[in-house]
Amino acid sequence: MGIDLFEAAWDGFVSGVHGLKNIVIIVMPLMVAIELAKDKGIMERITAKFDALAGFLKISQKAVLPLVVGVGIGFSYGSGVIIQSAREGELTLKDRYAINIFLSICHSIFEDTLLLVVMGASLSWLLASRLILAVAATLLYGRLFVRLEKEPHSSTTTL
């Protein structure tokens, strides 16, 4: 019995180390790539290409940068950008909710996705599901928000 438990513990240790070994191979280059991207301001430059996103997601132009940063690099990094922009009075409450809804569902898309792909998950399913659901939830919020805003004024809201 005691020996069995020791063996089980050892097996657990080995599978843990084995999993970590695969993760190291992915994480190290990724982290360097992210730092290089931050340094070169790549996120800011990419943001210009995503201008159309503001219209599509019904968010203001200023909300695109925290969104792109959060999706690419991570939630806390994106939040930092939100807090800074909000302090400068550039983001409305509606914008902040919209960004948070999107980022809650979809952030750190490179790191999170790759860590789980290493575990054997399907890359396309992971990427597609999170992006599609984040867009859908943000659009739904935009819809609901518009309806909530209009309701007191007009009774002719259509579904």
Next chain:
Amino acid sequence: MSVEAIQNPWVRGLKNGINTVWELAKVVIPLTILISVLKETGLLGTLAGKMEPLMSLLGLPGEAALALVVGYFVNIYSAIAVILAIELTAKQVTIIAVMITICHGLFLEGAITQKTGVKAFPLALMRVVVSILAGLVVNWLY
């Protein structure tokens, strides 16, 4: 911060990488050992049996409940430890992965959300709902 800013991005990246792996190791190694021992004692099997009816709706074995719970409330790393410790098909790993990437670390990330001046609870609730719906859809369509 200023010291970090001076450093070159390669050094910073490698440092972040080592940090991430270290944070992972601290969670993954103890958890894979613990789960392996729980499996041996039969405790995991008992828990899995209890969760089986619920988890089968998602196309998952009972043990996967553990991955979802620790993923939701702790972080992705601990869910990874459970994935490493239990037997899963590629489809099952994908279902757990989709659910966990959508919804994880609810306490920590809830705090991050709150800092931006929005309410954390409705967002957390939304994540749980979206995560479960996504799990059902992946199980159905994969």
